[in-house]
Amino acid sequence: MDYQAYVLDIDGTLIEGMKVLPGAIELITRLRSQEKQILLVTNSPLLNKTEIRGKLKRLGIKVNEEEILTPIDGLLYYLEQKSNRDGAILSMTDPLIVKELIKNNIDCFLPTEWDQLSPISHVLVGMHDTLTYQDLVIGLKALDQGGELLGMNADLFCPIDGGRKPDSGAIISCLELTSGKCCTFVGKPTIWMQHIIREHLQYDVKDSLFVGDSLLTDIKIGAELNMDTLLVKTGVQSFANGINKQIRPKYELPTLEHALKRMECQI
Numbered sequence: 001m002d003y004q005a006y007v008l009d010i011d012g013t014l015i016e017g018m019k020v021l022p023g024a025i026e027l028i029t030r031l032r033s034q035e036k037q038i039l040l041v042t043n044s045p046l047l048n049k050t051e052i053r054g055k056l057k058r059l060g061i062k063v064n065e066e067e068i069l070t071p072i073d074g075l076l077y078y079l080e081q082k083s084n085r086d087g088a089i090l091s092m093t094d095p096l097i098v099k100e101l102i103k104n105n106i107d108c109f110l111p112t113e114w115d116q117l118s119p120i121s122h123v124l125v126g127m128h129d130t131l132t133y134q135d136l137v138i139g140l141k142a143l144d145q146g147g148e149l150l151g152m153n154a155d156l157f158c159p160i161d162g163g164r165k166p167d168s169g170a171i172i173s174c175l176e177l178t179s180g181k182c183c184t185f186v187g188k189p190t191i192w193m194q195h196i197i198r199e200h201l202q203y204d205v206k207d208s209l210f211v212g213d214s215l216l217t218d219i220k221i222g223a224e225l226n227m228d229t230l231l232v233k234t235g236v237q238s239f240a241n242g243i244n245k246q247i248r249p250k251y252e253l254p255t256l257e258h259a260l261k262r263m264e265c266q267i
Contacts, residue, residue: 001251001262004203005037007227009188009212010052011044012235013256017161020059021234023257028061030260037202041069043187043217045126045152045168046094048072071126071152071187072100073196078150078186079106087119090142092135093126093152111138120145125175125183126152127168136174143179153187155217159235189221197225211259213237215247223247232256 008014014024031038040063042052049065056063079085089108091098101108108124111134120142143149155167172183186192201208210227212218213235222229231237231249253259 001209001230001259003036003207003209003228005039005201005208006031007039007041007197007201007208007210007222009214009218009235010040010042010056012159012213012237013211013218013232014040014061015056015059016159016235018059019161020061022255023260025060027256027260028063030263038063038067039069039197039200040067041188041193041197043071043153043155044158045071045097045187046128048096048100051096069193069196069200071193072097074186074190074192075101075124075150075152076104076106077195078184078192082121085121087121087147089122089124089150090114090120090139090147091124092131092139093124094128094130097124097126097152111135114138114142116141120147122150123147123175124150124152125168125172127158127166127171131171136171139175140178143175143181149175149179149181149183151183151185151187153217154183154185155187155214155236157236157239159213159239164236164239188217189224194221194225197221211256215249219247219249222249230259232259 015021049068052068053063053065091108092111098108098110123139123142151172152168154169156169157164158167176183205226208227209230210222211230213232219229219231229249230251233254
């Protein structure tokens with residue numbers, strides 16, 4: 001299990017809430033000592049790279065911002081390809097996402113800021129702690145007026161300390177059912193994030209390993225990129241049912257700690 005580049009999921013793989021998972025710090029340290037390329041690819045719709053780096057640093061995991069890829073990267077690439085869109089983005093996301101979009105010269109605003117007359121090109125949805133029922137009502141109205149449904153990530157739930165909470169995919173399913181529209185997602189495992197990962201990889205995909213806790217996002221995107229994949233049975237996978245067993249990783253281990261021991265045996 002020796003590769004030149006290691007692409008790692010964050011939530012459920014390296015950390016769970018504010019807890020570092022077994023082997024995470026040690027694995028990053030070993031990869032650094034061996035001068036391997038490290039990319040951290042998250043599906044979290046909540047934080048930007050600066051905040052993610054700060055959170056990981058507080059937990060003892062040292063990474064650089066340029067090593068972090070988020071759904072915001074996939075979103076910006078998607079919007080770049082849709083440069084002829086007419087109207088602003090109604091962003092049902094954490095206000096931080098709105099700031100990131102405005103910083104990139106994209107016209108967008110929160111549901112409470114929409115006058116319900118200005119044209120909306122997309123209704124962007126990402127799980128966040130202050131989302132309200134009224135936000136859903138306004139979002140549905142924007143969809144009924146012609147907006148396209150856009151999702152930061154398709155995850156139905158995300159791991160937290162001692163359990164899980166509904167993620168963007170669960171919230172978006174409500175708007176899909178009520179509007180009759182299908183959502184376009186920009187996070188893992190979509191072609192938008194695949195493009196971003198290819199752009200940042202310094203090695204051939206055959207010399208790269210994708211490590212994550214989700215069959216439907218991490219292992220799927222790794223496979224579609226023609227990478228070898230490692231599934232750890234932490235985070236999302238600890239709640240997995242038999243539906244997604246058709247997606248098969250090359251390696252399957254309980255934790256990153258087990259992966260580290262396997263790597264040590266090969267030295």
